[in-house]
Amino acid sequence: MEPLDLPYLAEYSKTGRAVCKKCRDPIDKDMLRLAVMVQSPFFDGRTPKWHHFECFFDRYLPRNVGEIKNYELLRYEDQKLIDQMLTKQKQVPVPQKNNRKRKVEGNASEDFFVEYSKSNRAACISCQEKIDKNEIRIGKLDRDSEKARRCGPLKRWLHVDCFQDNSDDLGFMSPVETLNGFDVIKEADQKKLQKKILSPTKVVKKQTKIEVLNNDVKKVKSNNNHEKALKKQSDLIYLNLEMIKSLSKNQIISFFKKNGVEYDKMPESISCRKEFLADALTFGWPKNCDKCGGCFIFNGWRYICCGHYDEWTPCANETEKPSRSAVQFSDDKLCEQFGYKFIKRERLIDTMFKSKFQQNLLEKQLKQIKNDRDDNEEQGNSVLSGYAITYLGKEKLASVKKKIEKLGAKYRKDINPAILC
DSSP states (O other): OOOOOOSEEEEEOSSSOOBOTTTOOBOOTTOEEEEEEEEOSSSSSEEEEEEEHHHHHHHOOOSSGGGEETGGGSOHHHHHHHHHHHHOOEEEEEEOTTSOEEEEEESOTTTEEEEEOSSSOOBOTTTOOBOOTTOEEEEEEEOSSHHHHHHOOEEEEEEHHHHHHTHHHHTOOSOGGGSBTTTTSOHHHHHHHHHHSOOGGGGOOHHHHHHHHHHHHHHHHHHHHHHHHHHHHHHHHHHHHHHHTTSOHHHHHHHHHHTTOOGGGSOSSHHHHHHHHHHHHHHOEEOOOTTTOOOEEEETTEEEEOOBSSSSOBOOOEESSOOEEOOOOSOHHHHHHHTOOOOOOOOOOOHHHHHHHHHHHHHHHHHHHHHHHHHHHHHHHTTTTTOEEOOOSSSOHHHHHHHHHHTTOEEOSSOOTTBOO
């Protein structure tokens, strides 16, 4: 089964040759690096644009960890670093009537801004109409589109009314005073914005906050135990992975042959083979796929088969808990070197990551269904595009005219050589 095409990628640098696309400095070997996936100009596929950890979050902001490929394969400490960057809430100063400033938790300090339109060339991304010169416009940094991933964040503009209608979809969950440039615009326009754009923080009741806090306190103990178990599991996997890095290519292949995996059924890349071996040494060798004989590789929250039915069709088999057995070593010295002893374990799953990953997958599927439906409607509506049709009959002319225009054609009263029928 082919893995989901995600917009971002995280891994440890394999060499020291890659250069950060923001600061242009090299990324040292074994350092955590993150990339945005963009369409390659040389082949039909996506290619990564690598960044240092800090440089990446200066330029891009994934919605959640479910958008980052290989997140579940990182060290536990690095996963928590990414979580902190994604959930980090910056305090933004908001002006009050007495000119004092108070601190407000907000997410609008960097991505949202307001200003007077400098020209009439920009179009609203919601209604597609031009924004007049000197009219108040609200902008949002676009980090998700294909062009933004390739060139960096881009400013997208909206009318004030359009912004208010789409504030939930845009992810604006802060007071209007946190908009960049709010202090610069005229006082009268500030009051208009405060009336039009209602702040979600004003409608949150104090008691609701208290109930949420009480629920969070009850979950602290169970979460702490689960996090300790996840950290212990991550440390054990990476201890085995460090030992596997010292093995040669032939030694790695000998593991698969000894455990009954044919060469054409092995994971294709050497890095996937090493990750598979680290998983097998920690939890046991997973049983081969009963449909194609391929290997089950951990991906997201489950194991997916990396084999193929034939030369063109990848296997779609997957499982959350594959049956396991002890790893067979081709050399007794290797077994002593690893100090291997088979202990049957189950791989723990980060429930938060699983829910975000599944949520993103569902949203992508629903978006694809909607796009396909819109394409079909558009294709059906424009089936007679460019043609002119006239009508003579008993049915009401108004209803017939609507049907003709719905199919993309134009109604004409006169009969001439340009008429289709």
